Amino acid sequence: MDGSAQSDSPYSAIYAVVSQIPPGRVCTYGRVAALAGLPGQARLVGYALHALLHHSVVPWWRVINRAGRISNVYAADEQRARLQAEGVVVDDNYLIDLARFLWEGDEA
DNA sequence: TGTGTGACAAGCC
DNA sequence: AGGCTTGCCACAC
Structure with missing residues (x-):
């Protein structure tokens, strides 16, 4: 990830990690932060990720909170x-099954 | 320059 | 199981 994902921002590392999240999978904020x-x-x-809403080049939607819910x-x-x-099952209460779609960033 | 808030996480009750 | 409190860093006022 040298010149990809707006390296003009201090969050380039975060963008890189989020960009590495495979489709059909989700990741928690803490996991992304650690990576x-x-x-x-x-x-x-x-x-x-909030800033990404103004650029929209990174799959920010694959990032959810620890409770498996969309904050x-x-x-x-x-x-x-x-x-x-993407194929992720989201509950009617914005709840996601982490046991099935959680991406730990180490497998895959 | 300092205070407050925020798309959170972990711990405790 | 769910709810409250503290800690972390960056940004807006």
Whole structure:
């Protein structure tokens, strides 16, 4: 990932990790943060992904919270639709089965 | 320059 | 099982 994914932003590492999430899979903020070199700083991931809404070049919709639920209050409906389009089963309450679609970033 | 908030996580009750 | 509290870092006012 040298010149890909807007390296002009301080969240380039986060963008890279999110971009590595395979289709039909989801990842938690904490997991992405750890893979990006920011263990525990899950909030930064959420903040970075928020900025992506203005650029939309990274599968931000594949990132959900630890409870397996979509915390996005800005585009929860859109995110759910995108995940379902990817083959991810999203509950009517924006809840996702982590036991089946959780991507730990180590397997695959 | 300092305070407050945020698409969260982990711990405790 | 669910709900409350604390800690983390970056950004807006």
